[in-house]
Amino acid sequence: MIFASDNWAGAHRSIAERLLQESAGFAAAYGTSDLDRRVEARFSEIFEREVSVFFVATGTAANSLSLASVQRPGGITFCHSEAHVIADECGAPDFFSQARLSPVDGELGKIDPAKLSKAIAGFPENAVHHGRATAVTITQATEIGTVYALDEIDAISAICKERKLPLHMDGARFANALVALDASPAEMTWKRGVDILSFGGTKNGCWCAEAIVVFNPDKAKEMSFIRKRAAQLFSKSRFIAAQFDAYLDNGLWMELARHANGMADRLRSGIGASNSARLAWSTTSNEVFAIIRKSAGKTAEDKGAKFYEWPIPSATPDLVGPDEILIRLVTSFATEEKDVDGFLSCLAS
Amino acid sequence: MIFASDNWAGAHRSIAERLLQESAGFAAAYGTSDLDRRVEARFSEIFEREVSVFFVATGTAANSLSLASVQRPGGITFCHSEAHVIADECGAPDFFSQARLSPVDGELGKIDPAKLSKAIAGFPENAVHHGRATAVTITQATEIGTVYALDEIDAISAICKERKLPLHMDGARFANALVALDASPAEMTWKRGVDILSFGGTKNGCWCAEAIVVFNPDKAKEMSFIRKRAAQLFSKSRFIAAQFDAYLDNGLWMELARHANGMADRLRSGIGASNSARLAWSTTSNEVFAIIRKSAGKTAEDKGAKFYEWPIPSATPDLVGPDEILIRLVTSFATEEKDVDGFLSCLAS
Amino acid sequence: MIFASDNWAGAHRSIAERLLQESAGFAAAYGTSDLDRRVEARFSEIFEREVSVFFVATGTAANSLSLASVQRPGGITFCHSEAHVIADECGAPDFFSQARLSPVDGELGKIDPAKLSKAIAGFPENAVHHGRATAVTITQATEIGTVYALDEIDAISAICKERKLPLHMDGARFANALVALDASPAEMTWKRGVDILSFGGTKNGCWCAEAIVVFNPDKAKEMSFIRKRAAQLFSKSRFIAAQFDAYLDNGLWMELARHANGMADRLRSGIGASNSARLAWSTTSNEVFAIIRKSAGKTAEDKGAKFYEWPIPSATPDLVGPDEILIRLVTSFATEEKDVDGFLSCLAS
């Protein structure tokens, strides 16, 4: 009953075995092997256009270097006020991009387009004292389990285009969002105006597989230097490539995400039907936020369940009753039905 | 016949299988799992004192964050003029440490203590215009296959202590150096006055396993923030831990280095005995530098051998004859006797 | 009728003449002249304790280097959401300190202590993902003309002490605040727990005279390197010293601030008594925020008045009527009664 985070899971067996298989033999280092090239080409297929791909070690690296690649002095990157980049990356995006992250509010973890417009308008061109708007980043799926609908991405993107701001998408849970929307990778990204993507594999069944995908390869010219200077170029890069190779084979990545989301659906159904717990807000990815009785939480923990208590959002101070807590439950490719059902039975008890 | 670099090898089977085994099950993320803790403790055993250990993604990261952790504004880090940190890391150590790398010459890839003393003396304390000496870094084994003897490390260390400069060791080929010296990890590091070590596993049989080892844990307090801000904290950190676990089990790491050095010895013997090739300089680790006939190089390449032609050192412009080339040959845990013998026979042909 | 900003004024005649006088003769460069030393010593007298003083070129430099001097990796500096450091310095404090500025709200331009406590509480010690609270900065007088009372500084300071966070004061209008409070420099700073001060002279009658004052000289050891590396060490530093020398002579600085505040009082009285304009909020320094009729603003501008229209604070969207505008009026040492009266008569017309 591990719902603490999807990164508490290990690696999917197919991916782990693909790594074992890759362990033999020799290959050129630093991302120049045949396997590296072949897997990079697969990204172009998946996204239905030529893209540039850069493997890095962590999701924080993917976000930080993506944002670094589009920055200019005095720059400001707009993100949701609860986004991972601003809340959970220890200032790495600020450090690498030398830009300030400026938080924008919005319901359900999504940037409110009107608020974004207003925030950007506070930075007229050439107003040197204020600094300048230089990028926007959205998280898909969001930190609180919701997913931008395609037209919601369009709304953000339109604002970016008007001011010629590059749009980055943090896709640490990219596959889960695709499943939730039943959209194609292209439809959810460059067809909506996304310029650069953090494509995450780690949370969805890899050991360590993160990639920066740049949709306009002309704009990726600096990235190989940015990555190397950031100490993110693996010598045995093919071990990342091998993971992605297995991940993308036969749609495994979508299958794993579908499983994770399905387990979350099972949680959502169970909690929705419960008398003793309720959903804090509606989510569609592999994260579920629930309000449960403290005693039920204690029971679950005693039985080995792992999950995080979540801070009450300041906008809804009365969300949670006196004997209740707000918790986050994250499912993954490795979550089993019995874990879900076991947890649900703890709530009922 | 792959002698291009030790990072062209894959992973040793024991390590790859340990990874496969670790793929199942759940564990706490971000370096807090039991396995992470246990492997960190193994480092203290190996070094015969309590140490702080930080896993990172690349050797460049280990060097860069090590140097960052001991820097102060206006700082200067002294390194050998051919060191990896200054020659092959795209400015990453400068970027993370915000210090200048200042090259010091010395024969056979090793910093000359007299030249180091003189270089440091150019930076008296509080001479704000010049900047200030803040660190020294040595590479063990060096970039050109040599190894600092223990008393050579003592000589560097004594200079550092006099000016209270922290001494860092880039141990990308740490195990190969240990084997070459027949020394213990403690003897080659903190007992000699080394303060911080980049402990490399990748070149010696891991997929991706690098660690920063801080010998005085009191001085490691900032490192967890430095690492996270550098986007180098793995979520599934235990996969690094698992590699190190297998690497350290039953002295596997030493065995692999012994094998690599032994294969280099075989190369050295063969070349030393050859009429048609000669050693460019004496080495004792897993790197061999040889002067061979151009035609022999061509023959070897035609038969599938991989190696790099090396630039002629500016101090010895006449090292190489008109029909000759200088080449670097690197052996690894995966090099086989038949590769060595096959290559030697190409030279003779 | 120049009320655009106090930095539109020139230099007070005594200061300008002191500069002329200093132009002859030779003296040691880079802040080592007798005059530099003597003026630095005057700061210790004025603050009634030994302090370390560092002259820099701009108020932005004073703030940025102050904050840089107390930073650690992953750090977060808390400031008011409208503070100059976050709103008007083009990211310089972020750039030099490599810390994120995190905005905290509060009425009348002052940080709300309860909100500060809550904001800091979001960063428990060693929570590496979030980053960590490392500094607090307040502006005295604030960007909107108000002044922290001494006990209001105490309240902020107490929060800082509890978490051992250094407290910085941006004193670009330090003298105006002193006059408003009728407090001594010591009372308004280190006796309240302020650790480091940006002491501004430029807005109050100097050409270019800004100083960083560190109240605990032990903590100033890195500053000379931080300053030089930031390209802020003047070769002919004594010209900054000379300005401060004249500025501090016979209490000139307090006299100039008293004059500026007095002119603001005259504006406040006039506007308070007016039928056609009103004060937007109460201020006590040399800044006045008024709501006037658009037509009156037009009249004043036609007669040569200079002032800035100010954005309506989001907390009070109904502050200004349909035919009105919110304006900022700043007085200085050079403002004359006839300017004030001339402006007031425009409002009435």
Place this chain on the structure above:
Amino acid sequence: MIFASDNWAGAHRSIAERLLQESAGFAAAYGTSDLDRRVEARFSEIFEREVSVFFVATGTAANSLSLASVQRPGGITFCHSEAHVIADECGAPDFFSQARLSPVDGELGKIDPAKLSKAIAGFPENAVHHGRATAVTITQATEIGTVYALDEIDAISAICKERKLPLHMDGARFANALVALDASPAEMTWKRGVDILSFGGTKNGCWCAEAIVVFNPDKAKEMSFIRKRAAQLFSKSRFIAAQFDAYLDNGLWMELARHANGMADRLRSGIGASNSARLAWSTTSNEVFAIIRKSAGKTAEDKGAKFYEWPIPSATPDLVGPDEILIRLVTSFATEEKDVDGFLSCLAS
């Protein structure tokens, strides 16, 4: 008898009086005043083409921001191994540009073109590990008093053009070099292929007047943000403009440099004719390097002379006899004949 440095002088009376005159009245801040605009336009006249001009506080700032403006990740800036940027600016150029300064040798303080070519050749395009050549900077006049002839600048410039590297000139003693070459500002800069210039006024009679001159204004678009973020935008910018205004009036700047160089000529003649001292090497600007008897140095100091003993260049260890010292003598606009003659008489004694 102050020969310590030209920045020990004060300000020329015309410049100091122009500052006094500017002290009255009001003007728009942050470089937008009529005077700022007018003085910027004078630079275009002086350089015989449209240029972009940015005032900054120090020569170190001019160099650092110039180099920052042309950098890309992993960049390397080539400079002479004794250049001010690498030897005397506490790492500021490295800090602001995030590029490494790579020293190139050359006789008489000037980069040797052949060595520069070879150094750059070590960084082939796209060799991500090494980093990449991104800029070249030369100092005119050099740190040791020599001056690049126009065709020597051409030789450096040709190398830059071949690799499309921007060429920066550190003109802290720009006027002294112009006088030495009897060249026009245009002839010594953009007509030779210089792209960006640090134009120094401080050492030649101003209090504090340094400017970055960008010869292709299209390439200056980022500079206003770079400058503001570096805390180098003066609020009362017109006080820099006023200094330059007086400096450039009626050729004052050339007259002052001619005087300084003339006083150096007088020193050179006297030392050349002396039996007890000799020139260490030939210089043509306002710096003179002489070998004198230790006793003569002592005598001169006892009589109040100020000068710096200079380190013996490592290329010429036998330059100085056992009872001799190498000294640097710098003249300025404020040096008088009697100072020179007084010093010469000390040498003879």
